[in-house]
Amino acid sequence: MKRLSVDEVRALKNAGKLHLSPDATEENLPEEFWANAEVVEHESRKSVHLRLDPEVFRFFKEEGDGKGHIKKMQDVLASYVRTMKASGRANP
Template identity: 50%
Template structure:
């Protein structure tokens, strides 16, 4: 689902939509098809990702400024650089 598909409504707006018949909930939606034994034979359990660890990190001002000047998402970019470094080191 993309952000342009997400719409926000107040409770009053939802009530008005229901009264007009423009709002439909899916409580009575039919159940999906049975997946069958063959599906489950090839299913793979994917464990949930662990939560990120929060740390306090001191950086040189020029390093932080470099990432910050690139705009929003600078912390994520720093994380991506660290991930790439770890991956390169593990491949040695």
């Protein structure tokens, strides 16, 4: 799955390559949505090589019946980061 910027979505829509639900049109959104909307650019993900203890890998692999274990590990790490930042214990 690729994240698109607002400009990329508009370009796809204008080219007729974006198929939306008939109910999900810009006209259905209140004007205040656009007044308060802001574009958020996300940093691209980094690829890393990570050696895990067999017990840790097995746990995540078995949690999802062999599927989604990498995503689950990412979610756990992201939750840890958010918790540390919220508590003020994260290094700047």
